[in-house]
Amino acid sequence: MGVTPYYYSLIEQFNDKDPIFRQIIPTEAELILDDSDVDDPIGDESPGQGSRPMKALIHRYPNRVLLLPTSICSVYCRFCFRKRLVGDPHHNASQQDMEDAYTYIREHSEIEEVILTGGDPMTLGDHALLTTLRTLAEITHLRFIRIHTRLPVVNPYRLTTRLGLAISQIHKPVWISTHFNHVREVTPVVEGYVADWTDIGISFLNQTVLLRGVNDSAESLKALFLRLIELKIKPYYLHHADRVKGTSHLRTTIGEGLEILKKLQGNIPGYAMPHYVLDSPEGTGKIPLQNPYDPHHSS
Ligand code: SF4
Known part of the structure; x- marks a missing residue:
C-alpha cells in the first residue's frame, strides 16, 4: 500500500465505511476473487x-496517444485498473524509451494530443516534467497536452506556484485531468492550491470512479460534482469500476450506476454532468453507458 501523510489525515474513521479509508487501506475483502476479475x-x-x-x-x-514516463504513484488506490504495474520500477520509462516515443509522435502527423499518464506523471520532478512538456510543445502538429494525475487530490502541495507558472508558459494548451472521488477530498487546502493554478490560467478536468461505499449515491456524486464546479474543475468522466482482481467489494452494477445518473439528471447543471463510461476489456477504448443529456434514456 502507499498513501501520503496528507491523504491519510483525511480518514475520519478507521474502518471500511469511511470513503477515504476504502480507497486507500487494504482490507480482507481484497482476498475475495470473483471469477470474472482480471x-x-x-x-x-x-x-x-x-x-x-x-x-x-x-x-x-x-x-x-498515451505517454507513460513513470510507473510511480504517490498513493496506491485499492481500485486501480493498472495496479499490477504501478509502483514497479521495471515499468519506468528510460531516457531512450522517452526518445523513442518522441520520435514516434514526430513521425505521426495525425497525432493531435498527448496524454501523460502512468503511474502519475506529476511524481516526476519539475525538471523532468517540464522537459517532457517542452519537448512535446516543439512538435508542430501536436495541438494539446493532457496530464492525468491524482496529485491535486492526495498531495495538493505539489501544485506550487512556480510549477504552475512554468506550465502556463508551455506553448500548447496543457489540461490537468485529475481524479476526485468524494467531496471530502475537496478540502480548503485543495481549494487554495487549485485556485492558484486556475488564476494562472490552467484548466482542470476530473475523472471519478464509481465505487461502492465511497460515492455510490446521487447525493454523494451531486455534492462532489457541484463542489468541483465551484473550483472550476469540469467533471468529465464517471468511470464504471473496472473488473480488477480483488476489487469486487468496491464495484456497483451498471444498472445501479444508471439509476444514480437518472437521479442526477435535472438536479445538477448539464456542464456538471460527466459521461458515464466503461473501459473495454478488449482494449478498444471507452464504451459510453448512457448519453447523460438524453432525458428519454432509461436503463
Ligand atoms: S494514482 Fe491513478 S494510477 Fe496511481 S494507483 Fe491511483 S488510480 Fe492507479
Missing part, C-alpha cells in the same frame, strides 16, 4: 504489440 481490465498490450508500439507509448485512438 489482471488487465482495460486491455493494455505489452510493449511491441497491437496499439502499444513501444514501452512508453500507447496509440489506441487515431489522433491521440
